[in-house]
Amino acid sequence: MNLAKRTKRVREEALRLGFDACGFAKAGRLETEERRLEEWLNQGRHGSMSWMENHFDKRVDPTKLVPGSKSVVSVIGSYFHPDHERQQQQVGQPKIAKYAQGRDYHKVYKKKLKKLFAFTEELLGGLNGRVFVDSAPVLDKAWAVRGGLGWIGKNSNLLNRDTGSFCFIGEMIIDAEFLYSTQVTDHCGSCTRCIDACPTNAIHEPYRVDGSKCISYHTIELKERIPEEYRDRLGEWMYGCDICQDVCPWNRDAGYTQMEDLYPRDKILDHDINFWKELDNEQYDALFEGSAMRRAKFEKYKDNVAAVAENLNR
Known part of the structure; x- marks a missing residue:
């Protein structure tokens, strides 16, 4: 099976599972992000989150986190729901961030990513790697950008033209090669x-x-x-x-989630x-x-x- 066909099949399966987009990037050291992360940590911008200092080499190089890995397959999915638009207008009531109003996304995404991994393993006749959902030293936004799933906005969130920024990110770091995605350009313009x-x-x-x-x-x-x-x-x-x-x-017309578990x-x-x-x-x-x-x-x-x-x- 050629790279284009396997890439197409895995992307189609990701969309069938309820993700909104799937991108592919070659695994390797994130040199630009490495410098920015080091500067951010040295300036103490992480506050008391000392765990951000741990496993630095693995954080900037997935081949050290998952030996033998060749690709990072990233998925994103919206968690936005019609009820959020109503809540957004409310005043005088305590507010909970939208992402936390549904079932824990770690559990929802991990379950779906395991299914995507099993599909890919069967498709290729074997596969080694791991799946991640904000649960290990992985720079998930950087990999989503490399996978062509959006750009980093001025608020440091991943922005996608269809889902806006109300989306979760997950990835498979695996030892298979794919047809790698083209990165998209920044569309924040002069907006502040x-x-x-x-x-x-x-x-x-x-x-x-x-x-x-x-x-x-x-x-x-x-x-x-x-x-x-x-x-x-x-x-x-x-x-x-x-x-x-x-x-x-970019969140004015953000797409709604396809995953009922993420509903508020x-x-x-x-x-x-x-x-x-x-x-x-x-x-x-x-x-x-x-x-x-x-x-x-x-x-x-x-x-x-x-x-x-x-x-x-x-």
């Missing part, structure tokens, strides 16, 4: 809406984000109490933040601050079972709610 809208100035210059200032960092990754200087800037964001994506013109769960929508303040640990675990929100432990959640309550009562 994401930079202008960020309440913490986390996007300190185009294409550069200080993770330690981001609302998502303060409501998810930061283990300590949210510093006073950032508490009022959270606004209504109880978990994560979508501000820089909500204002992006009714049980976590449209609650006022009193509901969230009264939630106990057991109720929290039950409400967010199988959700990406479980990344924030209960004590972290309580501090987030307290900060949002302060903001809503001003």
Whole structure:
């Protein structure tokens, strides 16, 4: 089977599984991204996320993470849903980032990628490699760009002309070769809406984000109490933040997800601050079972709610 045909078959299977696009890139060291990552870490832009410093060589070179690998096959899929448009207009209620309102994407994507891997293995008569969903030192956005799935926007998110930035990324790093994709050009132009809208100035210059200032960092990754200087800037964001994506013109007509597991769960929508303040640990675990929100432990959640309550009562 020639490279063009195998590439076409794998892409078709990825789309059948519910992904919106599939791209192919030759595995190798990401030299440009390596320099940028090293600079970002040296400047302390990762805050307390010390795990970002680990496995640096594997992070910038998939052939060290998966010995013998020849290709990185990237997939993206929207998590955007019609209900998100309604929620986006709401004021006076605590907000949860759109990506965390459905089932944990790690589980949804990993299951589908394993099916794609099995299909590819059968198609080629054998295959070695691994699948990843934001679960190992892989620069997934860089590989999605190399696979022709979009460009990196000024807010550092992957942007695709059809799905916007409301999409998840996964990849197979495998020892098979394909017909590699052509990268797309940057379509942000002179727009600075994401930079202008960020309440913490986390996007300190185009294409550069200080993770330690981001609302998502303060409501998810930061283990300590949210510093006073950032508490009022959270606004209504109880978990994560979508501000820089909500204002992006490329998300105006973002395509809806094809995966029902990623639909927003009714049980976590449209609650006022009193509901969230009264939630106990057991109720929290039950409400967010199988959700990406479980990344924030209960004590972290309580501090987030307290900060949002302060903001809503001003």
